[in-house]
Every structure is written in C-alpha cells, then in structure tokens.
Amino acid sequence: MIDRASMPARLRAEGKRVTRERELLLDIIVANPHLDATEIFERARGVNPRIGLATVYRTLRLLETLAVIDSSGLGEDHSHYEMHQKDHVHLVCSECGAVLDVPVPFDVRAFGRRRGFDARLTRFELVGVCDACRAEPHGGRRP
Amino acid sequence: MIDRASMPARLRAEGKRVTRERELLLDIIVANPHLDATEIFERARGVNPRIGLATVYRTLRLLETLAVIDSSGLGEDHSHYEMHQKDHVHLVCSECGAVLDVPVPFDVRAFGRRRGFDARLTRFELVGVCDACRAEPHGGRRP
DNA sequence: GCTCCTATTGATAATGATTCTCATTATTGT
DNA sequence: ACAATAATGAGAATCATTATCAATAGGAGC
Numbered sequence: 020m021i022d023r024a025s026m027p028a029r030l031r032a033e034g035k036r037v038t039r040e041r042e043l044l045l046d047i048i049v050a051n052p053h054l055d056a057t058e059i060f061e062r063a064r065g066v067n068p069r070i071g072l073a074t075v076y077r078t079l080r081l082l083e084t085l086a087v088i089d090s091s092g093l094g095e096d097h098s099h100y101e102m103h104q105k106d107h108v109h110l111v112c113s114e115c116g117a118v119l120d121v122p123v124p125f126d127v128r129a130f131g132r133r134r135g136f137d138a139r140l141t142r143f144e145l146v147g148v149c150d151a152c153r154a155e156p157h158g159g160r161r162p
Numbered sequence: 163m164i165d166r167a168s169m170p171a172r173l174r175a176e177g178k179r180v181t182r183e184r185e186l187l188l189d190i191i192v193a194n195p196h197l198d199a200t201e202i203f204e205r206a207r208g209v210n211p212r213i214g215l216a217t218v219y220r221t222l223r224l225l226e227t228l229a230v231i232d233s234s235g236l237g238e239d240h241s242h243y244e245m246h247q248k249d250h251v252h253l254v255c256s257e258c259g260a261v262l263d264v265p266v267p268f269d270v271r272a273f274g275r276r277r278g279f280d281a282r283l284t285r286f287e288l289v290g291v292c293d294a295c296r297a298e299p300h301g302g303r304r305p
Numbered sequence: 306g307c308t309c310c311t312a313t314t315g316a317t318a319a320t321g322a323t324t325c326t327c328a329t330t331a332t333t334g335t
Numbered sequence: 336a337c338a339a340t341a342a343t344g345a346g347a348a349t350c351a352t353t354a355t356c357a358a359t360a361g362g363a364g365c
Contacts, residue, residue, distance in 0.1 A: 036312060056351075070317040076352060092235060092285070096323080097351055110279045116186060122361050124268050127288060134264060135293035136253045136297060142235075143286045150278035179332050179341060199322075214344040219323060238354080241320055 020104045021087055023049045033085060040070055044078045048088060051103035052107075059100065094119060094146040108143040110136045114152035163247045164230055166192045176228060187221045191231060195244035196252075196261045202243065229283075236261060237289040244247055251286040257295035 026045055027037045035041075040063075047062050048054070054062070060075045079100055082088040090098040094111045106127045112121040123143060131138035169188055170180045183206075190205050191197070197205070203218045203248035222243055225231040233241040237254045249270045253262040266286060 023253060034312095038313065040314070069315075071317095071353095073316075073353080074314055075269050076298075077313085080353090096241075098239075108273075109279055110274060112279070113282065119279070121273075121359070124273060130251075130267060130291055131253060134253055134262060136255070136262070136288065136290045137292075137296060138288050138290040139256065140290075141286075141288050143284075145274050145279065145281050147274055147279045147281040147283075147285050149280075153280060177341095181342065182330070183343070212344075214346095216324080216345075217343055220342080223324090251325095 021102055022104075025086070029085070029087070035081070039079075040074050041068065041078055043070070044075065045082070045087075048082075048100055048103055051053055052120075053093060053099045055095075055097055055099045089140065089142075091142045091144065093144065106141050106143070108145055110149075111144055111146045112149035112152055113146050114148050117149055117151075120151075164245050166245075169230070172228070172230070174260065175268075183217050184208070184221055184224075185216065186210060186213070188225070188230075190206060191225075192245055195263075196242045197231045198238075198240055232283065232285075234285050234287065238239055249284050249286070251288055253292075254289045255292035255295055256289050257271055257291050260292055260294075270280070 023045060024071055027042075030037050032043065039067070043063055043066055044059060047059055051058075051062070055111050056072075056075055056079060059079070060072050063070045063075060079090070079098075083090055083100075086103055089103050090100050091109060093099045094113060100115065106119075106123045107120045108123055110121060111117070113135050123141070127141055166188060170185075171281070173180050186206055186209055187202060190202055194201075194205070196270050198219055198224060199215075200291050201212070203215050206213045222231065222233070222241075225296065226233055226243075229246055230236055232246050233243050234252060236242045237256060247263075249266045250263045251266055253264060254260070254291060266284070270284055
C-alpha cells in the first residue's frame with residue numbers, strides 16, 4: 020500500500036501541484052476503500068462544499084495514471100477506487116455490497132509471463148453472496 | 163461452454179420467444195467472443211439491416227440474466243460479451259487489444275467458500291503487453 | 306510576504322454507453 | 336389461419352465520465 024504521507028512529494032516529483040482538493044480526495048480514498056466517484060464527491064463536499072464533481076473525476080484519473088490508485092467495477096457498471104496495493108481478489112457480495120480483499124493465491128506476474136504477457140495491472144473479482152446475507156434470506160439489502 | 167443448438171429450447175423453457183434477432187445475436191456472440199455491444203450491433207446489421215441497437219442491449223441483458231453469456235470490461239470502460247464458460251482469466255493486451263483466455267489456476271469456488279462466499283460469477287483480468295507488441299515498440303495499435 | 310505565471314478548479318456543456326417508452330410487428334398456442 | 340401479447344425499432348431519457356473555458360490559487364523568484 021502506498022504511504023499517504025509521501026503523496027505531496029510524489030505529486031511534485033511528477034511536476035503536479037499539491038492542492039487542497041487533491042489532499043482531501045486522497046484522504047477520503049485512503050480512509051474509505053472501494054467508494055465510487057459519486058460517493059467520494061459526497062464525502063468531499065462534506066468537508067469542502069465548493070469542490071466540483073469534475074475535480075473528483077480529474078483527480079481520480081490523474082492518480083490512476085500515476086498508479087497511485089486502482090479502479091475496479093466491483094460487480095457494478097461504474098468504477099470504484101482504492102489505493103494501489105499488491106494483487107488481490109475482490110470478493111463482492113451482491114446482496115449487501117460488502118467487499119473483501121483477499122491476496123491472489125498464485126504468482127500473477129509469473130502466470131502472465133508464462134503466456135507471453137507482461138502484466139501491468141490486474142482486476143480479479145468474485146461476485147457472490149456472503150455468509151451473513153445467506154443467513155437472512157429476507158432483509159439485508161445494500162447498507 | 164453452452165451449446166448453441168440448445169438455446170431455442172432454453173429460451174422457450176424460460177417462457178421467452180425464439181426470435182430471428184435472438185438467433186442472429188447468439189450466432190454472432192458464439193462466433194466472435196469478446197465483442198462489445200456496438201461491434202455486435204454492426205455485425206448484426208450486416209445480416210439484418212433493420213435490427214435496432216436497443217434490441218442488441220435488451221438481448222444481451224436477457225442472455226446475461228439467464229447466465230448464457232458473461233460480460234467483462236477487458237480493460238475498457240464498457241462491456242464485452244462471450245458465451246458463458248468455466249472460470250478463466252482474460253489476458254488483455256493494452257497495445258493491440260488481443261484477448262487470451264486462460265483457465266484460472268486454482269479452485270475458485272473453494273477459494274470463495276473458504277472466505278464465506280458463495281461464488282456466483284467471476285471476472286479475472288490481467289492487463290499488460292503481449293509478446294508481439296513488446297517486440298515492435300513502434301507500430302502495433304489496436305487491430 | 307508579494308507578484309507573476311500557469312496549472313488547477315468549478316460550472317456546465319458534451320459525449321458515450323446503456324436503458325426506457327411506446328407504437329408497430331411477429332411468435333406461439335389454439 | 337387468428338388472436339393474444341411478447342419482442343422489436345426508433346428515438347428520448349438517464350447515468351457515468353470527459354471536455355471547455357473563465358476564474359482561482361499553488362509555488363518559484365524576488
């Protein structure tokens with residue numbers, strides 16, 4: 020996992036500016052993995068009501084380009100974000116939306132290399148129903 | 163892989179009608195895995211110029227609901243489709259767009275079960291650069 | 306700390322993918 | 336063949352994301 024404290028230096032190293040907005044968005048992503056752009060936007064407004072949605076998308080794109088954050092669908096048709104970390108599988112509960120990160124049980128780089136691929140990024144997800152939701156067939160919608 | 167010939171019976175069993183459009187779209191998906199909705203639409207028009215894009219999306223949604231086809235992003239921000247088949251990893255070349263299907267090297271169901279998840283569907287992708295594209299750094303854009 | 310240069314922001318229009326609406330058409334049971 | 340109604344086609348509507356552009360604010364130099 021990338022260290023939050025090193026981000027300002029990292030941005031400057033890339034010739035980018037360290038703005039209030041970028042700091043705020045990074046804090047939100049670090050503290051809440053798996054949020055989507057709208058959810059990040061809402062939380063950001065709670066702190067800085069003047070922030071715009073465009074800034075959220077622009078910042079997410081920048082951070083993803085810098086490989087600081089990763090995006091994934093998590094069973095839905097839009098992106099969710101988290102700080103970049105070692106290859107892992109997202110176990111997504113289609114009932115309650117819970118997401119569990121589990122290390123990939125094999126060497127992904129070697130797996131790709133064996134097939135002539137130089138792996139740049141991975142997205143592994145397993146969508147299903149978690150224990151809790153299987154236990155209570157009635158309630159248990161998205162939190 | 164689901165057998166194309168059994169699809170009409172499968173549709174009727176679900177109380178759905180077997181239309182020219184559905185037959186055509188199934189043929190296209192079987193013959194060309196990993197196409198997106200627009201590509202499927204274009205090929206379909208080649209055979210039946212009267213077909214509408216809405217029908218393509220409706221049919222894709224229906225077939226996915228019936229677990230006849232699966233969708234995945236393949237490194238892009240929209241869905242690509244293929245007949246449902248056993249769990250596999252998509253190796254996607256970000257340079258030429260080539261997609262390679264490789265069996266998942268571990269037992270996905272058991273993997274999920276061990277974490278309290280009842281796996282319904284999986285999406286494993288590894289985005290990188292294939293041998294061919296690494297060989298020729300100049301050309302080699304999307305086919 | 307003050308200024309200037311320009312990257313970044315905010316508001317909003319634009320785009321792209323997908324879904325919805327509704328009148329028309331075609332599939333299926335009889 | 337006929338009627339009942341599910342499915343289609345065309346286009347409007349929606350949702351996520353990107354582009355545009357004037358206003359604002361980092362940060363390098365003084």
